[in-house]
Amino acid sequence: MIRVERLSKTFILHIQGGTRLPVFADLSLEVAGGECVALYGPSGSGKSTLLRSLYANYKPDGGHVWVKHAEESGGAWVDMAGAAPHRVLEVRRRTVGYVSQFLRVIPRIPARDIVAEPLQALGTPLNEARAKAEALLARLNIPAAMWDLAPATFSGGEQQRVNIARGFAADYPILLLDEPTASLDAGNRAVVIALINEAKARGAAIVGIFHDDEVREAVAGRIFDLSKERAAA
Amino acid sequence: MEAPTPLMRVHNLTHAFGQVLACADVSFELHSGEVLGVVGESGSGKTTLLNCISARLTPTNGIVEYDLRGRGLSDIYALSEPERRLLLRTDWGVVMQNPRDGLRMDVSAGGNVGERLMAVGARHYGAIRSEAEDWLSKVEMDLSRTDDKPKHFSGGMQQRLQIARNLVTKPRLVFMDEPTGGLDVSVQARLLDLLRGLVRELRLSAIIVTHDLAVARLLADRLMVMKDGRVVESGLTDQVLDDPHHPYTQLLVSSVLQV
Numbered sequence: 001m002i003r004v005e006r007l008s009k010t011f012i013l014h015i016q017g018g019t020r021l022p023v024f025a026d027l028s029l030e031v032a033g034g035e036c037v038a039l040y041g042p043s044g045s046g047k048s049t050l051l052r053s054l055y056a057n058y059k060p061d062g063g064h065v066w067v068k069h070a071e072e073s074g075g076a077w078v079d080m081a082g083a084a085p086h087r088v089l090e091v092r093r094r095t096v097g098y099v100s101q102f103l104r105v106i107p108r109i110p111a112r113d114i115v116a117e118p119l120q121a122l123g124t125p126l127n128e129a130r131a132k133a134e135a136l137l138a139r140l141n142i143p144a145a146m147w148d149l150a151p152a153t154f155s156g157g158e159q160q161r162v163n164i165a166r167g168f169a170a171d172y173p174i175l176l177l178d179e180p181t182a183s184l185d186a187g188n189r190a191v192v193i194a195l196i197n198e199a200k201a202r203g204a205a206i207v208g209i210f211h212d213d214e215v216r217e218a219v220a221g222r223i224f225d226l227s228k229e230r231a232a233a
Numbered sequence: 234m235e236a237p238t239p240l241m242r243v244h245n246l247t248h249a250f251g252q253v254l255a256c257a258d259v260s261f262e263l264h265s266g267e268v269l270g271v272v273g274e275s276g277s278g279k280t281t282l283l284n285c286i287s288a289r290l291t292p293t294n295g296i297v298e299y300d301l302r303g304r305g306l307s308d309i310y311a312l313s314e315p316e317r318r319l320l321l322r323t324d325w326g327v328v329m330q331n332p333r334d335g336l337r338m339d340v341s342a343g344g345n346v347g348e349r350l351m352a353v354g355a356r357h358y359g360a361i362r363s364e365a366e367d368w369l370s371k372v373e374m375d376l377s378r379t380d381d382k383p384k385h386f387s388g389g390m391q392q393r394l395q396i397a398r399n400l401v402t403k404p405r406l407v408f409m410d411e412p413t414g415g416l417d418v419s420v421q422a423r424l425l426d427l428l429r430g431l432v433r434e435l436r437l438s439a440i441i442v443t444h445d446l447a448v449a450r451l452l453a454d455r456l457m458v459m460k461d462g463r464v465v466e467s468g469l470t471d472q473v474l475d476d477p478h479h480p481y482t483q484l485l486v487s488s489v490l491q492v
Contacts (some may be wrong), residue, residue, distance in 0.1 A: 011476075013483070014480030014483050015480065015484050052475070052476075056469065057472060057475055058472070058475065058476040059468070059472055059476050085455045089454055089469070106429075106451065107422035108423065
């Protein structure tokens, strides 16, 4: 589902005297459907950079990020590192979901609609999208009284759970997870573990960063160690 | 998969005011349903570019083509003046930074919206009035203000009225110049939310000029960063803002105050 070929990324900080920060070079990785790969390595080893490059949020200097577009969209392989912007947006809408560490709150939009939005973008009828959003919010222990509120005033953990619900609303064939359990208590961590394992069971390919050893062991079938890649950069 | 015909294609557009080059060698394509943000500091040529591509300022050089209904990609400056005016009244909308430039301040709110309908041939008073009211409620205007003149409205209300006036003819492409400039933040949030919803619901294409990167992130699929009249970087909005490559874009992104 994902095939990373000889990927390289160096940041050049022009406003800090052109400082070069090499992150990785010639990195290759394959992820199959039904598999969860955990990115591993100390802080600064490039885990987030790799994850963001898979989503085309960061632009690598060299190499390819091939992802298999959803069957409904033809199932073609698309290079996220080289595709035109409208093509990347289409792959994001249909095929690749991304759960960031923090929810980007949009003023005035209620939690329920934030979660339902990815489904609506796929053409799911409003009622059905909202019903699924409510089921996910309930499962993640967000009280029904909060569904109509914009999450700007929610706690960090609540915002993160809204974010997770949004990421799991559409059944994306590929899921990228950046520390999805960082600010959650044990009960909610268990819900996220269950969601990840259900996504694997339906055949999704998952790449994630999991700080928590317990979560990593519960979901990941394989570890990809970035500190080894760094030595090559 | 081949990309479909673009809605608009701009090739090597250059405009000079006398000796001053306001924008130089700008080329891009806009596809149907796409929202393109143009960012950069004041004086970078954003507004000149917008005026040139919206048929309101003949560029010194370059070609602006638009996919006219039934005619395909056509050079907009090769059209006759009446054809260009019709385009601006029907298939295009222009939301100005200052509502005074986009509204008729001495005509009622309902009249401002109805006027655009009449320009495309609507004649039945009742139908015009009900369509105008429908649009006023879509932009969250209090219908008891339908007969009031916009000169008595707040800045946020004027801006929402301007949007209703532009969208009533169901344009395919809307140009916006700093649509939230000069509004306080809570009014701005409401307007942004409204614009975001309308763009999605109506599958509008839009070109939005703004110096506010947060506005660009919220509304635009794609960004072009301008400096001294030239496009220095372009790409997916989140990619340009989260992983800027050009020194000027890095400076722009790092200059935003965090709250």
